[in-house]
Amino acid sequence: MLRRTGLWEAMVDAGAAVGDIARWTTAGWFVPEPGLPECISLRREKLDPLLRTIAAGTPGVDLVLGRTVTGLLESGGRITGVRVGDEEIQARLVVGADGHRSPVAQVAGVPEDVAPNERFGLWAYYRGVVPRGPAASQIWSLDPDVGILVRTDHDLHMLVAFPAKARLAEFQADRAGALERFMACLPDAPDLSSAERVSKVIGTNDYPCVRRDPAPRPGLVLVGDAAITGDPTPAVGCGWAFRAAEWLVESTAPALLDGGDLEAGVAVYRQALEFIVEHDRIGRRDALARPANPAQKLVTKAAHRDRELARRVYLFSMRAIPAAGLVSARTLLRAVWGAIRP
Numbered sequence: 001m002l003r004r005t006g007l008w009e010a011m012v013d014a015g016a017a018v019g020d021i022a023r024w025t026t027a028g029w030f031v032p033e034p035g036l037p038e039c040i041s042l043r044r045e046k047l048d049p050l051l052r053t054i055a056a057g058t059p060g061v062d063l064v065l066g067r068t069v070t071g072l073l074e075s076g077g078r079i080t081g082v083r084v085g086d087e088e089i090q091a092r093l094v095v096g097a098d099g100h101r102s103p104v105a106q107v108a109g110v111p112e113d114v115a116p117n118e119r120f121g122l123w124a125y126y127r128g129v130v131p132r133g134p135a136a137s138q139i140w141s142l143d144p145d146v147g148i149l150v151r152t153d154h155d156l157h158m159l160v161a162f163p164a165k166a167r168l169a170e171f172q173a174d175r176a177g178a179l180e181r182f183m184a185c186l187p188d189a190p191d192l193s194s195a196e197r198v199s200k201v202i203g204t205n206d207y208p209c210v211r212r213d214p215a216p217r218p219g220l221v222l223v224g225d226a227a228i229t230g231d232p233t234p235a236v237g238c239g240w241a242f243r244a245a246e247w248l249v250e251s252t253a254p255a256l257l258d259g260g261d262l263e264a265g266v267a268v269y270r271q272a273l274e275f276i277v278e279h280d281r282i283g284r285r286d287a288l289a290r291p292a293n294p295a296q297k298l299v300t301k302a303a304h305r306d307r308e309l310a311r312r313v314y315l316f317s318m319r320a321i322p323a324a325g326l327v328s329a330r331t332l333l334r335a336v337w338g339a340i341r342p
Contacts, residue, residue: 014047017152025143026300072107299335
């Protein structure tokens with residue numbers, strides 16, 4: 001999506017880091033082969049202004065900053081616009097793209113399907129980190145803890161710890177020290193001896209998985225985290241939001257332009273979002289921070305001996321293929337054969 005829209009090049013021009021991401025499991029490192037998708041990383045303080053500038057320069061777009069939506073307009077059971085202070089703005093389609101807490105969804109009374117996340121998170125940006133693993137960006141699945149190192153713009157690295165909540169107390173008194181000690185204990189841990197922290201340590205003690213109906217009312221749709229806030233440990237970042245936004249545009253733009261059947265387009269968007277929902281179902285199980293089950297261990301082990309299986313594991317972990325592309329009886333049979341063959 002980023003390449004099709006030209007956003008990839010704009011992000012690179014803004015300093016985004018592009019490259020492979022390696023993943024460590026108890027079976028060892030997974031390193032992508034040439035030709036598989038790269039990851040791209042640009043800090044939100046750079047990305048958000050870039051997106052606003054591009055949007056504001058698009059014909060037909062009015063960018064209104066510093067205003068708050070205080071209510072939704074409704075007529076005949078349909079959402080017909082938004083109220084901003086004393087002003088009413090009419091719209092055929094209102095899009096709630098306002099994050100996992102989604103005030104728009106709250107104003108509309110949209111029910112939430114909430115599942116627990118048994119990990120907490122800490123992260124910060126550092127300069128001078130020297131990766132020791134097989135790529136500049138890495139993810140460690142320690143079962144149950146997860147560590148992440150992401151190379152980003154201006155020669156910075158983002159250090160992320162997602163430990164199980166049973167370890168919460170040891171991270172409370174000195175969050176920066178605890179984050180660095182966590183990273184230092186990882187297999188092939190990055191060298192932090194010359195690293196300098198250049199940001200605050202941001203943390204969340206509870207980040208539940210939240211799912212809402214993406215089209216809860218006629219005339220209203222939700223996109224990005226407002227629709228599905230999943231487990232953050234796969235490190236897809238804003239990827240879901242970008243892809244869901246593209247699906248929404250493709251599904252509804254024709255009807256909005258020619259006055260056609262908008263609800264039919266919304267139904268297509270809802271169906272497209274099932275791609276994310278299927279991954280989220282698996283992510284909710286992983287978010288419980290329980291040991292990997294025998295099937296997961298078998299597939300992970302076999303992938304180190306089977307190139308095609310390794311490719312599927314990598315694409316699945318990047319959320320680049322449907323969940324059925326890996327989670328299937330066929331994959332399990334291939335994993336069994338890969339594990340036992342000479």
